[in-house]
Amino acid sequence: xxxxxxxxxxxxxxxxxxxxxxxxxxxxxxxxxxxxTLFWCVSxxxxxxxxxxxLAGTVGSQWLKLIYRIPRPWVLDPNFTIVEAAREGASGxxxxxxxxxxxxxxxxxxxxxxxxxxLRAVCCAVxxxxxxxxxYLGVHTPLDVGVxxxxxxxxxxxxxxxxxxxxxxxxxxxxxxxxxxxFTLGYVLWVNLTRFPTDVDAENLAHGVKNGWSLLGCVLGLxxxxxxxxxxxxxxxxxxxxxxxxxxxxxxxxLVGIKAGLKPVLNALSGGAxxxxxxxxxxxxxxxxxxxxxxxxxxxxxxxxxxxx
Numbered sequence: 001x002x003x004x005x006x007x008x009x010x011x012x013x014x015x016x017x018x019x020x021x022x023x024x025x026x027x028x029x030x031x032x033x034x035x036x037t038l039f040w041c042v043s044x045x046x047x048x049x050x051x052x053x054x055l056a057g058t059v060g061s062q063w064l065k066l067i068y069r070i071p072r073p074w075v076l077d078p079n080f081t082i083v084e085a086a087r088e089g090a091s092g093x094x095x096x097x098x099x100x101x102x103x104x105x106x107x108x109x110x111x112x113x114x115x116x117x118x119l120r121a122v123c124c125a126v127x128x129x130x131x132x133x134x135x136y137l138g139v140h141t142p143l144d145v146g147v148x149x150x151x152x153x154x155x156x157x158x159x160x161x162x163x164x165x166x167x168x169x170x171x172x173x174x175x176x177x178x179x180x181x182x183f184t185l186g187y188v189l190w191v192n193l194t195r196f197p198t199d200v201d202a203e204n205l206a207h208g209v210k211n212g213w214s215l216l217g218c219v220l221g222l223x224x225x226x227x228x229x230x231x232x233x234x235x236x237x238x239x240x241x242x243x244x245x246x247x248x249x250x251x252x253x254x255l256v257g258i259k260a261g262l263k264p265v266l267n268a269l270s271g272g273a274x275x276x277x278x279x280x281x282x283x284x285x286x287x288x289x290x291x292x293x294x295x296x297x298x299x300x301x302x303x304x305x306x307x308x309x
Contacts, residue, residue, distance in 0.1 A: 001077055007136050008081060016137070020085040023133040025126055026099030027089065028058075033252070034106050036288060040251060040296075041237055041244045044229070046113050049163035051222055052176055053105045056159075057152045059184050059215055061101045064147075066191065066208050069200060070095035073138055082138030090139035092204050096148035097140045103130040104149055108156035113163070177223045184219045188212040206274075213274050217281030224282075225289020235293035242303030251292045258284050 024030070031054045039047025072094045074080050082090070092098075104127055111123035131149055134140040162172040191212050196205060229235060239247060262283060266276035 001073065001080065001141065003142050004073055004080065004135060004138055008138065011083065011136070016083045016085070019133040019136045020083060022126075022129050023086065023089075023099060023137060026103040026130045026134070028098075028102060031102050031106050034110070036252065036255075037248060039237075039288065040293070041239070041248055044235075044237060045163055045166060045169045046109070048169070048173055048222070048226070049113060049159060050106055050109045051218075052163075052173075052180060053109055053152070053155050053159050054102065055215060055219055055222070056180055056183065057101045057105045057155050058098070058211075059180075059187050060151065060155075061096055061098050061148065062208055062211050062215070063187055063190075064096050065093040066196070066200070066205065068095050069093055069204075070144070073141055080138065083136075086137035086139050090137075092207055093201075094140055095144045096151070097131065097134050097144040098148075099134055100131040100140070100145050100148040101152045103127060104152040105156060108153060109160075112156060112160050173226060174223075177219065177226060181216075181219045181223060184212070184216050188216050209274050210277055213277040214281045217278035217283075218285050220278070221282040221285025222289065224286050228290040229293070233290065233293060235296050236300070237296070239296065239300040240303035243299040243301065246302055247296065247299040251288070254292070255284055255288060258287055 031050070035047050035050040035054065038050060070093055072090060074082050089099075107123040107126045111120045111127075114120065131145045134145055135142060159176065161168065162176050163169050191205075191209050259280065262280045263276075266279060270276050
């Protein structure tokens with residue numbers, strides 16, 4: 001807390017506004033957008049790499065949050081103030097930092113998988129700034145950020161040999177997904193079957209249960225997508241720039257529509273059961289990996305220069 005109090009004394013409106021903006025790069029939606037952009041437009045292998053590291057890190061983070069149940073800094077010290085703009089995105093237990101886990105996973109994978117110096121410089125800057133912003137804003141302690149940073153960096157390095165080249169990717173991706181599925185299923189069973197102590201906050205526990213089902217749906221959808229592509233689809237991500245933009249924007253809009261549209265339907269059919277989150281996220285990821293890629297030959301023609309005879 002001493003370091004957070006030190007940062008609290010140096011806050012200015014301009015820097016606080018900048019940190020509140022930069023911290024959003026660690027939001028889970030950024031992970032999804034980056035991973036899907038890679039998966040649809042750049043390289044399926046890099047997309048799977050980011051997805052695998054991101055999902056593994058998120059499951060591990062959820063597990064640690066409910067094991068240690070460490071409150072947020074302003075709960076630990078009622079006299080400590082946070083930047084109010086960051087409060088809305090700082091729900092749940094404090095340890096470890098989910099934003100740090102997300103940003104190190106996404107931008108660490110990008111930096112390791114690409115050789116461009118400018119891209120690596122940008123990734124390194126984001127990886128440093130976002131964790132620092134979490135402490136500056138007062139929503140995480142150095143312990144929250146440091147453990148999350150180290151654990152996720154280890155995942156980035158551990159998964160990299162499996163996705164370093166196409167041959168290794170084809171050999172190991174299904175195995176990696178199977179391990180990830182077992183890890184996620186273990187968390188879902190643990191969080192649903194364990195009798196937690198009375199000091200566990202009911203809202204945080206419900207959040208952990210919901211996230212567990214959502215993550216399980218994501219991993220199942222990712223596994224189904226890989227099997228579908230290997231067996232029948234074999235989609236190509238190449239397209240002219242205009243085609244890539246149309247493919248990405250329209251596909252993302254449809255994903256948002258699926259996410260929003262399925263929620264009330266599934267809740268009405270199930271009475272609001274938590275497992276419907278697995279169905280919803282499975283549908284989203286399966287759409288991204290099995291359905292939408294079937295339109296890619298069409299988008300490959302958009303913006304393509306006509307050849308003259």
